[in-house]
Amino acid sequence: xxxxxxxxxxxxxxxxxxxxxxxxxxxxxxxxxxxxxxxxxxxxxxxxxxxxxxxxxxxxxxxxxxxxxxxxxxxxxxxxxxxxxxxxxxxxxxxxxxxxxxxxxxxxxxxxxxxxxxxxxxxxxxxxxxxxxxxxxxxxxxxxxxxxxxxxxxxxxxxxxxxxxxxxxxxxxxxxxxxxxxxxxxxxxxxxxxxxxxxxxxxxxxxxxxxxxxxxxxxxxxxxxxxxxxxxxxxxxxxxxxxxxxxxxxxxxxxxxxxxxxxxxxxxxxxxxxxxxxxxxxxxxxxxxxxxxxxxxxxxxxxxxxxxxxxxxxxxxxxxxxxxxxxx
Amino acid sequence: xxxxxxxxxxxxxxxxxxxxxxxxxxxxxxxxxxxxxxxxxxxxxxxxxxxxxxxxxxxxxxxxxxxxxxxxxxxxxxxxxxxxxxxxxxxxxxxxxxxxxxxxxxxxxxxxxxxxxxxxxxxxxxxxxxxxxxxxxxxxxxxxxxxxxxxxxxxxxxxxxxxxxxxxxxxxxxxxxxxxxxxxxxxxxxxxxxxxxxxxxxxxxxxxxxxxxxxxxxxxxxxxxxxxxxxxxxxxxxxxxxxxxxxxxxxxxxxxxxxxxxxxxxxxxxxxxxxxxxxxxxxxxxxxxxxxxxxxxxxxxxxx
Numbered sequence: 001x002x003x004x005x006x007x008x009x010x011x012x013x014x015x016x017x018x019x020x021x022x023x024x025x026x027x028x029x030x031x032x033x034x035x036x037x038x039x040x041x042x043x044x045x046x047x048x049x050x051x052x053x054x055x056x057x058x059x060x061x062x063x064x065x066x067x068x069x070x071x072x073x074x075x076x077x078x079x080x081x082x083x084x085x086x087x088x089x090x091x092x093x094x095x096x097x098x099x100x101x102x103x104x105x106x107x108x109x110x111x112x113x114x115x116x117x118x119x120x121x122x123x124x125x126x127x128x129x130x131x132x133x134x135x136x137x138x139x140x141x142x143x144x145x146x147x148x149x150x151x152x153x154x155x156x157x158x159x160x161x162x163x164x165x166x167x168x169x170x171x172x173x174x175x176x177x178x179x180x181x182x183x184x185x186x187x188x189x190x191x192x193x194x195x196x197x198x199x200x201x202x203x204x205x206x207x208x209x210x211x212x213x214x215x216x217x218x219x220x221x222x223x224x225x226x227x228x229x230x231x232x233x234x235x236x237x238x239x240x241x242x243x244x245x246x247x248x249x250x251x252x253x254x255x256x257x258x259x260x261x262x263x264x265x266x267x268x269x270x271x272x273x274x275x276x277x278x279x280x281x282x283x284x285x286x287x288x289x290x291x292x293x294x295x296x297x298x299x300x301x302x303x304x305x306x307x308x309x310x311x312x313x314x315x316x317x318x319x320x321x322x323x324x325x326x327x328x
Numbered sequence: 329x330x331x332x333x334x335x336x337x338x339x340x341x342x343x344x345x346x347x348x349x350x351x352x353x354x355x356x357x358x359x360x361x362x363x364x365x366x367x368x369x370x371x372x373x374x375x376x377x378x379x380x381x382x383x384x385x386x387x388x389x390x391x392x393x394x395x396x397x398x399x400x401x402x403x404x405x406x407x408x409x410x411x412x413x414x415x416x417x418x419x420x421x422x423x424x425x426x427x428x429x430x431x432x433x434x435x436x437x438x439x440x441x442x443x444x445x446x447x448x449x450x451x452x453x454x455x456x457x458x459x460x461x462x463x464x465x466x467x468x469x470x471x472x473x474x475x476x477x478x479x480x481x482x483x484x485x486x487x488x489x490x491x492x493x494x495x496x497x498x499x500x501x502x503x504x505x506x507x508x509x510x511x512x513x514x515x516x517x518x519x520x521x522x523x524x525x526x527x528x529x530x531x532x533x534x535x536x537x538x539x540x541x542x543x544x545x546x547x548x549x550x551x552x553x554x555x556x557x558x559x560x561x562x563x564x565x566x567x568x569x570x571x572x573x574x575x576x577x578x579x580x581x582x583x584x585x586x587x588x589x590x591x592x593x594x595x596x597x598x599x600x601x602x603x604x605x606x607x608x609x610x611x612x613x614x615x616x617x618x619x620x621x622x623x624x625x626x627x628x629x630x631x632x
Contacts, residue, residue, distance in 0.1 A: 013463065017470045024471060028479045137358050137613070144612040145605035146559040148566055152581065152590070152601050160591050167591070266474050267563045271585070281475060282567055285482050297479065300472045308469060 006316055014309040021301040022075055025294050026068060071294075080295035085287045090295045094277060098299065100170060101269070101276035103184065104193070105261045108200035113254050116205040120212030125235075127217060135209060143206025148267035151199040155271070158195055165195050168273045196272045203264055204257065211249055248318050252311045259307025262300040352621055359617035362610035369607045372422060373429025380419035384575045402595050409595035411583065420575050421599040427576035428558055430488055431495070432607070435557025438496035440503055440550025447507025448542070452515055452534045458508075465501040473498040474563060481569040488571050491564065495557050502556075503549035510542040544622050548615055555611040562604050577603045 062070075074081065080090035116139065123132040142150055159167040166172070171188050183189065266278035273279070277296055284292035353359045377384075402409045408418035450461040477494045484490055514520065515538055523537045564570055565578025566585070577600035584596045 013466060017466055020467055021470050024476075025479070028476075028483075133358075136616070140612050140616065141605065141609045144555050144559070144608040146562050146566075146608070148563065149581070149601050149604050152597060153605075155590070156594060156597065160594075260472070263472055263474055266478075267566055270567060282478070285478055286568075293479070297472070297475045300475050301470055304472055305470045308466070 003316065007313060010309055010312050014305050017305050018076075018302065019072070021305065022072055022298060023068075025297050025301070026071055029290050029294055030064075075294070075298050080298075081291040083284075083289055083292045085284075085289045086292075090291045093292060094280060094295055094299070097275060097277040097280040100274065101262070101265060101278065104196055104274060104276065105200060105265060108197050109204060109254070109257060109261060112201045112204040113208055113250065113257075115201075116208040117212040117250050120209035121216050123209065124213035124216030132213070136213070139202075139206035139209045142202040143204075146267065147199055147203040147264040148271040150202055151195065151268055151271045154195050154199055166192050167195075170275055196268065196274055199268060199272075200264075203268075207253065207257070208250065211253055215249060248315065251318065252315045255307050255311035255314055257307075258310075259304040262303060349618065349621060353614060353617050356617040358613045362613035365606050365610035366614065369425065369429060369603075369610075372425035373433075374426075376422040376425040376429075380416075380422040382416040382419040384415060384420040384423040408599055409593065411580075411587075411593075411596055413583075417580075417596050417599060420580055421577070421603065424575045424577045424580055424600060425603065427488055427571060427574045428561060428578070428603070428607070431491055431561040431576075432554045432558040434492045435495040435499070435561070436550055436552075436554030438492060439499040439553035439557070440546060442496055442500035443503025443549060443553075444507050444542075444546040446500060446504040448511055448534060448539060450504065451508035451511025452530070452538060454512075461504075462508075465504055468498055468501045471498070473560065477560070477564060478567065478569055481564065486564070486569055486571050488574070491561055491571065492557075495560055499553055499556055499560075503546065503553065506549060507542055507546060510545050511538055514538050514541045544618075548618050548622065551611055551615045551618070555608045555615075558604065558611075559608050577601075 073079075078091060080094065082088070083090045083093045086093050119135055123129070123135050126132055155167050158165050170192050171183075171186075172192075262278060265276065266282060268274070269276040269279040270282060277299065281293065281296040281300075283289075284296060353363055372379075408416070408421060411417060411420070446461055446465070450458045476498065477491075480494055481490070520533060520537050523533050528537070561570070561576065562578035562581070565576050566582045568582055568586075570576055570579050570582070580600040581597070581604075584590050584593060590597055
């Protein structure tokens with residue numbers, strides 16, 4: 001299979017998956033008993049006519065397939081409609097939340113990928129060392145413990161007991177920054193950022209470390225490294241060569257992790273009251289703000305699908321045998 | 329992994345291996361510690377509610393003036409202190425092990441079985457069957473677990489069986505992928521081909537000749553699935569989407585967080601938090617030492 005055909009196939013799969021995911025969300029939300037408007041009537045806040053008018057405005061009086069069609073078109077154009085509880089467009093509600101989430105997670109993910117990959121390579125190179133054993137046990141703890149539990153431990157120590165870092169939110173209640181520079185480049189923000197950032201780094205670290213370590217271990221005795229050793233390369237130079245050859249799985253895994261990062265982030269954002277998309281989703285579910293719910297879930301699903309696509313393509317690009325051997 | 333021998337020999341070899349596995353785990357200090365924690369956890373899961381001195385939800389502890397003991401630090405009456413509602417933390421911790429244990433056990437086993445079967449069938453038959461099943465796993469990969477679980481649990485009353493069902497629906501993809509690739513590397517080996525050639529049917533070949541060779545990986549991923557299940561249950565409960573009729577460790581954390589007492593009532597926070605991280609980590613530590621048996625390449629050298 002040529003790379004081009006492989007690419008087309010993968011993109012087709014991603015598009016189909018997007019449609020299926022979107023449909024699943026649609027069905028799930030339509031299955032919810034009662035809609036928020038009926039509760040408005042019940043509470044006596046609105047008359048039946050007013051509710052009908054609102055329902056028409058949201059397109060809820062149209063046949064299901066028309067609703068579905070409009071819904072799909074709207075989602076794919078990032079036109080998420082109006083939030084029921086915030087009385088502003090959903091995108092206006094979600095966008096700053098998404099930014100807050102990405103500002104927390106992307107630096108954390110990049111930092112982890114670099115630091116724990118290097119640590120993993122070092123551990124793999126020094127098999128049987130204390131560093132190897134303890135780094136593995138330590139990162140196993142952080143990767144298997146749910147992120148919010150790690151967050152709670154860190155809060156108890158760094159925030160409640162020692163009082164070094166604030167426990168709540170993205171900035172102090174009194175801080176009223178303007179513009180992104182003032183918002184994100186300030187001591188206040190940095191103090192609020194530290195524990196959530198550390199928690200994410202620790203949570204992500206285990207997989208990268210093990211991946212890099214196993215790759216180096218598997219390659220250490222290999223022919224081509226023996227050749228390099230025979231050529232008189234130093235240990236560090238050999239490690240670098242081994243490392244370069246171990247990068248493929250790490251890069252692929254990085255892409256996958258990018259997509260899955262919204263997974264752990266929901267509880268993480270709740271425990272730190274971080275104003276991100278995960279916390280927005282939980283709140284929207286509790287308030288039955290369906291347009292916001294579907295937008296948030298859609299964005300999370302889309303991230304996974306795109307990341308998977310990126311991972312597959314990167315893998316095929318870096319290792320041509322994947323595309324040629326015909327995947328699966 | 330094994331030499332190509334008669335299939336009966338391979339089966340008995342597997343039994344011998346099971347005995348060796350315990351030996352290897354006990355030799356690995358960390359895995360042995362993990363095993364102790366797992367045994368403790370299972371014991372608590374079975375006996376916990378019976379051992380609890382008070383009912384975790386109904387009994388309210390009262391002081392001498394008959395007022396409920398609200399958020400009391402550990403004392404003689406309550407050795408792990410009390411919650412904001414005057415409940416005994418120690419009893420909640422003991423009883424909370426059971427729902428955590430049940431979700432972990434059934435979520436893990438269900439995930440393991442479904443994943444194993446899908447991976448086996450997919451890898452063995454290949455072609456169209458494989459294509460369909462793998463696209464199905466792609467789909468479950470594309471639907472993010474926690475948001476989807478939250479969606480489902482808003483319109484279905486959360487209960488332990490429902491949470492287990494949701495977990496299995498979203499987690500089986502993990503073992504399925506791994507088992508499939510293992511099966512693909514086994515199915516073209518000589519003993520499988522000769523079994524086919526000597527007239528064994530697909531079912532027999534698949535379950536009798538191929539399956540035993542990938543069973544170890546299946547067990548490993550079942551163990552990991554136990555850990556994931558416990559983690560997800562804790563996360564769901566923490567967000568307020570757990571089974572409201574029982575107190576799991578996740579529910580305890582949700583209550584202390586919601587009550588705003590997390591800052592002060594460390595005695596209420598630490599037991600469930602330590603419980604969750606101890607059991608999820610232990611399962612992974614034991615899993616890692618099993619993984620080293622399955623794939624000796626990655627073994628840690630010089631482990632005592």
